[in-house]
Amino acid sequence: MTQVDVTTAAPDAAPAPRRRLIDRIGGPGNLSLIGALVVVVAVFGxxxxGFLDPANLAGIGEAVTVFGLLAVVQTVVIICGGLDISVGSQAGIASVVSAMAFTATGGNAFVGVLAALGVGVVAGLVNGLIIVYGRVNPVIATLATLAAYKGIAQLISGGKAQGFVLDNDLFIFLARGKVAGLPVPVVVLVLVALAMHFLLKYTDIGRNVYAIGGNDTAARLAGININKYLLAVFVLAGVVSAVAGIILTARTGSGQPVSGSEGLELKAITAxxxxxxxxxxxxxxxxxTLLAVVLLGALDNGLNVVGVNTFWxxxxxxxxLVAAVVIQQRRSGERAVGLPT
Incomplete structure (x- = not known):
């Protein structure tokens, strides 16, 4: 009887190492993204x-940095059950403020960076307060602040690019410097992504963020202060958006109220x-999310390289984005809106 039990258990136990390997890689969804990335690179190459030229591949890495930062922090917001549509506008206002503070202080880059980070804290806190204490849905709240922050950036800048920062060593380093052979913007993205990964995977804070997004009622009954977490997550989104704005300022050489940040929120949510x-x-x-950022960057660059109209x-x-949401809906097994079960 014992031999029969062992024999029947063996087939179920055998696939476990393969499942663990897939989980370590990031799950079947990430394997699909890797496959899609390989296809995109092979087709455009x-x-x-010229698509496979090292200089072009490095250019893809630098091009995805700004929206990659926003996508990484957007991931944290979404996991917590929210959505921040205003991250692009926050990056825009931080970009303008960093350049204007730099110019107003006679070329003090540190003041420019600190001013941008301060704006990020305030913008994120405003979002959090509206959502928590105004009891406004995050989508509606950040849709409103998307327009408001964009308008503020245009008002304080007169709708024009502000200052010139590429005569400063710090901004030159942020724009063109390299660390261990990698462009500094890419290094910044990697460091922020690693910090967010560690926060979510290895800390109680991260576990609580997942719990709030998964079931806020159960999280509240477990003693988690949901309001405090929501405020902190939206402030974090503001700070990382400000970092993206600083990188944008360094790359373009001036504060960009709209042109450099337009549409970044859609890219972040899509990734x-x-x-x-x-x-x-x-x-x-x-x-x-990082795999999706690289995939989107490769797709955009590939379309440009082969001469496809940029509107595509x-x-x-x-x-x-539609495909990703449809796949999620199918996998969840939830009833489709307006259709019979």
Whole structure:
């Protein structure tokens, strides 16, 4: 009898190492993203060999830095059950403030950076206060502040690019410097992503963020202060958005009220959804989001390299977002809106 039990248990136990390997890589969703990235690189590389040029690949890394930072922090917000549509506008206002503070202080880059980070804290805190104490849905609240922050950036800048920062060593380093052979903006993205990954995966704070997004009622009954966490998460989104704005200022050489940050929120949300974030909260990984960021960057660059109209990039992003949400809905097994069960 014992031999029979061992024999029947063996087939179930055998796949476990493979499942653990897949989990370590990031799950089946991440494997799909890796496969899609390989296909995109192979197709564009075959059409135009210049796509695979090391300089072009490095350019992709630098190009995705700003929206990659926003996508990483958007992942944290979504996991917590929220959504911040204003991250692009926050990056824009931080960019303008950093350049204007730099100019007003006679070229003090540290003041410019600190001013931008301060604006990020305030903008994120305003979002959090509206959501927590105004009891406004995060989508509606941040849709409103998307317009408000964009308007403020245009008002204080007169709708024009502000200052010139590329005569300063710090901004030159942020724009063109390298660390261990990698461009500084890419290093900043990697460091922020690692910090967010550690926070979510290895700390009680991260576990509580997942718990709030998964079931806020159960989290509240477990003694988690949901209001405090929501405020902290939206302030974090503001700070990282400000970092993105500082990188944007360094790359363009001036404060950009709108042009450099327009549409970044859509890219950030698309990357988070493609990376496996459940838009209802409680699920997602930083690794998946980073893979999606690289995929979107490769797709945008590839379309440019092969001479496709840049307007198709918006079509591709929208299509990918719809596809990601549809796949999530199918996997969850939830009833489709307006259709019979």
């Amino acid at each position: 075959a059409i135009n060999p 988070a959804a493609l990376g496996g974030c459940a838009l209802k909260g409680g699920k997602g990984t930083i690794g998946g 990039q918006n079509v591709a992003q929208g299509s990918l």
